[in-house]
Amino acid sequence: MLIKIAWRNIWRNKRRSLITMASVAFALFFALIMRSMQLGTYDQAYASVINATTGYLQIQAPGYWEKQSLEKSILQSDSLQIKLRQNKQLKALLPRLESFGLLASAESETRPGFLRGIDQELEFEYFGLHEKIVAGSFPKPGQSAVVLAEKLAENLALKVGDSLVIIGQGYQGMSANGKFLISGIADLKNPKANKSTVYLKLADLQELTGAYQRLSALVVVPENKNDLYALKQSLQSQLDAQDYAVLTWRDMMPELIQAMEADSAGGLAMLFILYLVIGFGVFGTILMLTSERMREFGILISLGMSRFHLAFTTYMETTLLALLGVLSGSLLALPITWYYHVNPIQLGDGMDKMMEDYGMEPIIPFSLDPSIWLNNGGAILLICLVLSLYAVLIVYRLQPVKAMRQ
Amino acid sequence: MKTVFKIAWRNIWRNKLRSAVVVCSIFLGIWAGIFVSAFSFGLNEQRKESMIRNQISHIQIHNSTWLDQKEVAYTFSATAVDDYLNKDPRLKAYATRSKASGMVSSAHYSGAAQIIGVNPNAEAALSNLEEKLTEGEYFPEKGRNPVLIGRALAKKLEAKIGSRIILNFSDGQGNIISSAFKVKGLYKDVSSKMEELNLYVRQSDLQTLLGLESVQVHEIAALLKEDADIEILQQELQANFPALAIQSWKQISPELAYADEIMTQMLYIIIGIIMLALSFGIINTMLMAVLERRKELGMLMCVGMSRTKVFSMIMVETFYLALLGGPLGILFAYYSVWQGSKSGLDLAAFSDGLATYGIDSVIYPALPTSFYWGTTLLVFIMTLLAAIYPARRALKLNPVETLRTI
Numbered sequence: 001m002l003i004k005i006a007w008r009n010i011w012r013n014k015r016r017s018l019i020t021m022a023s024v025a026f027a028l029f030f031a032l033i034m035r036s037m038q039l040g041t042y043d044q045a046y047a048s049v050i051n052a053t054t055g056y057l058q059i060q061a062p063g064y065w066e067k068q069s070l071e072k073s074i075l076q077s078d079s080l081q082i083k084l085r086q087n088k089q090l091k092a093l094l095p096r097l098e099s100f101g102l103l104a105s106a107e108s109e110t111r112p113g114f115l116r117g118i119d120q121e122l123e124f125e126y127f128g129l130h131e132k133i134v135a136g137s138f139p140k141p142g143q144s145a146v147v148l149a150e151k152l153a154e155n156l157a158l159k160v161g162d163s164l165v166i167i168g169q170g171y172q173g174m175s176a177n178g179k180f181l182i183s184g185i186a187d188l189k190n191p192k193a194n195k196s197t198v199y200l201k202l203a204d205l206q207e208l209t210g211a212y213q214r215l216s217a218l219v220v221v222p223e224n225k226n227d228l229y230a231l232k233q234s235l236q237s238q239l240d241a242q243d244y245a246v247l248t249w250r251d252m253m254p255e256l257i258q259a260m261e262a263d264s265a266g267g268l269a270m271l272f273i274l275y276l277v278i279g280f281g282v283f284g285t286i287l288m289l290t291s292e293r294m295r296e297f298g299i300l301i302s303l304g305m306s307r308f309h310l311a312f313t314t315y316m317e318t319t320l321l322a323l324l325g326v327l328s329g330s331l332l333a334l335p336i337t338w339y340y341h342v343n344p345i346q347l348g349d350g351m352d353k354m355m356e357d358y359g360m361e362p363i364i365p366f367s368l369d370p371s372i373w374l375n376n377g378g379a380i381l382l383i384c385l386v387l388s389l390y391a392v393l394i395v396y397r398l399q400p401v402k403a404m405r406q
Numbered sequence: 407m408k409t410v411f412k413i414a415w416r417n418i419w420r421n422k423l424r425s426a427v428v429v430c431s432i433f434l435g436i437w438a439g440i441f442v443s444a445f446s447f448g449l450n451e452q453r454k455e456s457m458i459r460n461q462i463s464h465i466q467i468h469n470s471t472w473l474d475q476k477e478v479a480y481t482f483s484a485t486a487v488d489d490y491l492n493k494d495p496r497l498k499a500y501a502t503r504s505k506a507s508g509m510v511s512s513a514h515y516s517g518a519a520q521i522i523g524v525n526p527n528a529e530a531a532l533s534n535l536e537e538k539l540t541e542g543e544y545f546p547e548k549g550r551n552p553v554l555i556g557r558a559l560a561k562k563l564e565a566k567i568g569s570r571i572i573l574n575f576s577d578g579q580g581n582i583i584s585s586a587f588k589v590k591g592l593y594k595d596v597s598s599k600m601e602e603l604n605l606y607v608r609q610s611d612l613q614t615l616l617g618l619e620s621v622q623v624h625e626i627a628a629l630l631k632e633d634a635d636i637e638i639l640q641q642e643l644q645a646n647f648p649a650l651a652i653q654s655w656k657q658i659s660p661e662l663a664y665a666d667e668i669m670t671q672m673l674y675i676i677i678g679i680i681m682l683a684l685s686f687g688i689i690n691t692m693l694m695a696v697l698e699r700r701k702e703l704g705m706l707m708c709v710g711m712s713r714t715k716v717f718s719m720i721m722v723e724t725f726y727l728a729l730l731g732g733p734l735g736i737l738f739a740y741y742s743v744w745q746g747s748k749s750g751l752d753l754a755a756f757s758d759g760l761a762t763y764g765i766d767s768v769i770y771p772a773l774p775t776s777f778y779w780g781t782t783l784l785v786f787i788m789t790l791l792a793a794i795y796p797a798r799r800a801l802k803l804n805p806v807e808t809l810r811t812i
Contacts, residue, residue, distance in 0.1 A: 013697075016690060023686030030679060067562055069515040100517045102509045102574055102582070109477065110576035112509055112518030167574065167582055168509070169516040196518070255598075255761065262756035266446065270676065273438040274683055280431030281687030287424055288694040353661040 002309060006316035010324075017321055020285045024325025024380060025332060027278040031271050031376045032333035033366075038267050040341065040367035042260045045360045046249070049256060051127055052190035052197075054249045055094070055219035057228055059084075059235065062245040064216060065252055070099055070171045073214040074244065084218075087238060089231045094122045094219040097205050101168030101176065103198065105156045113152060114196040115166065117205025126221045129186070129199075136160035136184030144204050145183035151194040153185045160184060164198070170209035178208045191356040271376070275383060283387045286318055290394045297395060298403030311395040315388050322384030326377045333373075340366040410715050414722035417695070425727060428691050432684055432731025432785070433738070439680040440739035440781060441746075443673040444771035448747070450669050451772055453765045454662055456596055460533055462658045463500075463627035464636050467643065470651040472624065478506055478578035481622040482650055490646060491628060496635045500628035501528035504612045508575025510555075510605060512563040520603050521573055523612030532629055535593065535606060542567040542591030551611050553587035556601025557594055565589050573605070577616050585615055597761040670777070677781055685792040692724050692796035703800055704808030717797045724793035725786070732785040736778055746771040 010017045050056055064072040081093055097117035104110045120138055123129040130138060139145035146164055148156075158164060162182050170176035180200070188194045206212050222231050228248045235246045250257055290297075300310055344365035352362030418425045458464060467487060469480040484502050491500050504523035509516055526545040530536040535554070536544045545552055553573075555565065565571055569589045577583050587607060595601045613620055630636055636654050643652045656663035696703065703716060750768040753760060757767035 015693060019686060019690045019693070023683065023690070026686065027683055067515055068517070069562075071514060100509065102576075104576065104582070109475070110508065110582075112507060114518075169511045173513055258756050259760070262753070262760055265756070266442075269442055269445075270679075273435065273442060273680055276438065277431055277435040277680060277683040277687065280427055280434070281683070281690060284424065284427045284431075284687050284691045284694075287427060288691070288698075291421070291424075292694070292698055353664075 002313045003316055003320075006313050006320055009313070009317045010321055016285060016288070020282060020321055021325040021328065023278055023281045024322055024384070025329035027274050028326055028329030028376060028380050029332045031274065031380075032330065032372060033336060034267055034270070035372045035376060036333070036337040036366040036368070037340070037364060038264060039369060039372060040344075040365045041360070042264070043367055043369075044344075044363070044365050045256065045260065048190045048361055049253055050249050052188040052193040054252045055127070056222055056225060057220040057232060057235075057246065057248050058217040058252070059093075059220060059239070060217045060245050060247060062242070064245070065247060068098065068100075068216075070097075070209060070211050070214070070216070073097070073171070073211060073216050074218070076213045076215050081218075084220075084235070084238065087231075087234055089223050089227075089234060090220055091223045092122060092126055092221040094126060094221065095119055095202060095215045096217050096219055097202055097209070097211060097214065098216040099168060099170075099176070099205065099209055099211075101166045101198075103152070103156060104165040104167065105158050105162065106165075109156050111152065111155055112196070113166075113198050114193075115168070115198050115200060115205055115208075117200045117202040119202050132186040132188055133184050134187050136182070138199075139183045139201060143181075143183065144201065145181040146204075147184040147186050147199040148182055149194045149197040150185055150187045151191070152196055152198070153182070155195070158182055166198070166208065168209065171211035171214065174210040176209045180204075189361060191361070275379065278380070279383050279387060282318075282322070282384050283390070285321075286387055286391050289318070290314070290391050294398070294403045297398055298400040301398065301400045302404065307396055307398075311392040314391040314395060318388035318391060319385060322381055322388075325384075326381055329380075330373055330377055337366045337368060340364070341368050407715075407718070410719050411722055414719050414726060417719075417723050418726050421695075424691060424695070428688060428727045429731040429734075431687050432728060432789075433735040435680050435684045436732055436735030436781065436785060437738045437742070439677050440736065440773070440778070441742055441771065443676050443777065444739070444743040444746070444773040445751070445769065446676075447669060447673060447773050447777075448771040449765065449769050450665055452770065454666060456765055457659060457662055458655055459629075460596065461600075462655050462662075463532065464630045464633075464655055465628045465640055465643070466653050466658055467626040467628075467647075468624065468651045468653075470649065473651050473653075476505070476507065478576060478616055478624075481618060481624055483621050484623045484626060485621050487626055487643070487647060487650070490643070491626070494639070496630055496632065496639060498629045498631045499528065499531035500626060501525055501532040502609065502623040503529075503625040503627065504609050504616065504618065504622075505624045506575040506612065506616065508573060510559070510563070511572045511574070512565055512569065514564045515562045517559075517562065518603065519573065519575075519605050521575060521605050521607060521612065523609035524606050525609050529606070532627060538593040538595060539591045540594045542589070544591060545608060546590060549588060549590070551585065551587045552590040552608060554591040554593050554606040555589055556598075556604065557592050558598040558601035559603075559605070560589070560592050562602070567591070573607075579617075583615050596766060670774075673773075673777060674780065674784075677784060681784060681788040685788050688724060688727070688789060688792040689795055691727075692720065692793060693799060695723065696720060696796045696800045700803055700808045703803055704805040707803070707805040708809065713801050716800050720797035720800050721790065721793045724789055724796070728785055728789035732782065732789075736782060736785075740778060743771050743773055 061072045061074045076095060084090060084093060099115045101113055101115050102110055103113040134150060138147055148158060148164065160182055164180050164182055166178050166180065168176040188197060206214065222228060232246050232248055239246065297310060301307065344363040347362040347364065356362060469482040472480040491497060502525055506521045508519055508521060510519035524535065530544070539554070540557060553571065563571055567589055570586050571589060572584060573587055574582055574584045610620060613622065630639065640652050640654045707716060747770045750770045753767050753769060760767055
């Protein structure tokens with residue numbers, strides 16, 4: 001009954017209700033579009049980094065990440081792998097060896113490059129590496145060849161079938177020089193990785209650098225991507241901290257995370273102002289709603305309606321109003337975010353360079369993460385609920401006789 | 407008409423709380439909106455300044471092939487350009503550079519390196535290199551092959567002042583040069599990526615190693631006193647040296663130029679969205695003010711107040727509200743931006759992330775004065791637009807009918 005009255009009250013002054021709803025819906029709509037775009041961009045950046053560089057989680061020698069030197073490598077041991085595989089949250093372990101070297105082509109072009117020795121089959125299976133090939137292929141079994149990242153190949157003016165000279169420093173100060181056939185070129189979908197990465201077979205890189213049976217890291221593929229922290233802890237408890245360090249991609253990429261957080265903070269500041277302004281608007285409505293009904297409140301109370309019931313009805317009215325606004329705002333934002341989620345915005349002139357500067361692909365996919373809707377809708381609803389308390393306060397403080405005389 | 411202004415002024419004080427809510431929302435909305443704009447603007451300016459000062463300068467001159475292939479072989483003779491720039495009073499500083507990309511290694515680490523040969527005095531004036539030193543000496547007279555390295559690189563190489571490091575790079579004729587350098591100083595840059603990549607050596611040392619004459623350089627970078635002269639000088643240089651590639655910072659870093667260009671638009675979008683949110687509140691409040699006074703307005707019309715006057719009365723009332731909130735918000739914003747620009751806002755929590763964008767963690771908000779005027783104009787336009795609907799509503803009232811209602 002009370003809710004019915006509240007519902008009817010909303011439609012007593014259609015215009016006002018509609019404007020209030022529209023303001024709530026507008027704020028939420030804007031907030032959702034903005035957050036969906038921001039968070040979608042971050043997800044994309046994170047996914048590209050995870051996929052093209054570090055993976056989700058790595059087991060390394062302590063101090064490897066700071067130095068990224070072969071001296072801080074771990075021994076490739078079967079017993080360690082068997083031990084780790086007992087962990088149920090762990091899906092796969094990918095051995096990798098990484099090193100720097102100077103790359104040269106026959107035409108005397110030279111570039112510094114990042115050498116990554118991999119177990120091809122595993123990388124295909126868990127990171128879809130074979131799908132990134134744009135020319136040629138990954139080396140066949142028994143063949144000793146390399147795959148270059150697209151931009152790097154372009155800079156060095158190298159094609160499939162050419163040979164690549166690597167001049168580097170190996171394990172324990174040995175020199176690591178070699179010449180390899182280029183069997184394929186891959187687009188890694190990450191601007192930084194695309195400018196520098198060379199994929200070698202793990203055994204080839206081990207031989208080149210003299211780091212026999214050694215690895216820079218074991219890349220862990222988790223069963224559940226959303227609970228890396230728990231996996232990290234359980235792996236840490238399995239391993240001796242003196243010999244092994246467990247790092248998530250967040251530990252390895254603090255600058256990326258902070259850059260995104262700084263950007264996100266800017267967006268949140270904007271939302272805060274928007275909510276503040278909308279809050280005032282909603283408060284204005286509640287103020288009017290109560291003041292124009294003083295007489296009515298007075299009569300109802302004199303007639304014997306309990307203050308609780310009256311307060312509840314008024315509170316329900318504003319709550320329903322806010323709820324309608326939140327619902328329509330959410331629904332309005334849905335098709336747009338959905339569209340750009342499926343067809344990400346492609347950035348053109350200038351902006352694409354800017355994104356690449358930050359190591360991101362120049363596309364903006366929108367996120368459809370339900371938490372964006374829950375958080376922002378919840379925030380606006382909460383603001384409205386708190387502001388509505390003013391109406392409750394008025395009802396409880398009301399002196400019926402005085403109110404009726406107005 | 408004078409009476410209209412008077413009545414309108416008195417009207418807004420009839421319901422103080424309601425007027426206060428609208429005035430407050432305008433005031434806070436404008437204040438916060440301008441401050442956020444000033445923050446983004448300041449951040450962008452700082453990034454631009456820092457990039458120009460530290461990395462790209464205003465104008466860069468290269469061999470025209472260099473732009474496509476940054477190879478050691480593509481040098482140009484600095485003599486003529488040097489003579490030209492030497493006497494130009496518009497220049498603040500300029501310097502010649504030689505560059506080679508290669509690899510740096512110590513016993514502990516090896517990684518990619520950009521080796522920059524500089525003329526110590528000219529470079530200090532151009533890019534403040536001397537002031538960036540945190541340890542050691544800036545290219546002392548004595549000693550062979552001095553090198554300045556970034557702090558981040560020093561940590562990886564485990565190098566200290568006096569340590570020897572090996573630089574490997576191509577001489578452009580198919581030979582790889584490997585030469586020992588002595589660390590004479592450590593420098594600090596905004597981003598650790600820069601610190602890791604860039605190494606500074608004496609230009610003459612690098613030229614000797616590359617087998618180049620002292621007039622053969624890869625780059626001349628110039629900093630001007632006035633921004634307005636950049637493009638003029640660029641055109642002059644291009645006319646005098648048609649064989650060389652002369653670029654202004656806008657061409658060297660299109661993403662910076664683009665960010666600079668879209669910044670003002672972005673700021674107006676921010677303010678526009680806030681104003682839109684504000685206008686919902688204004689429309690609603692004024693609509694209420696009209697509807698609750700319908701009897702009074704009907705009476706005024708009955709006794710002969712013209713419709714134009716009723717309309718303008720509502721418009722003026724709204725205008726007064728904006729006049730109270732708007733300028734107050736703008737003044738407060740002006741003051742806080744001014745305060746902020748003196749002391750700066752420390753965002754230490756995001757410092758690493760900001761460093762990837764190439765900026766310091768202390769942000770100095772700033773805004774061009776024109777933006778304050780633009781915002782003032784926008785506030786009044788929006789308020790008047792928002793007032794039209796309630797004012798028209800007042801006109802639609804039927805005087806006789808309104809008098810009949812209770």
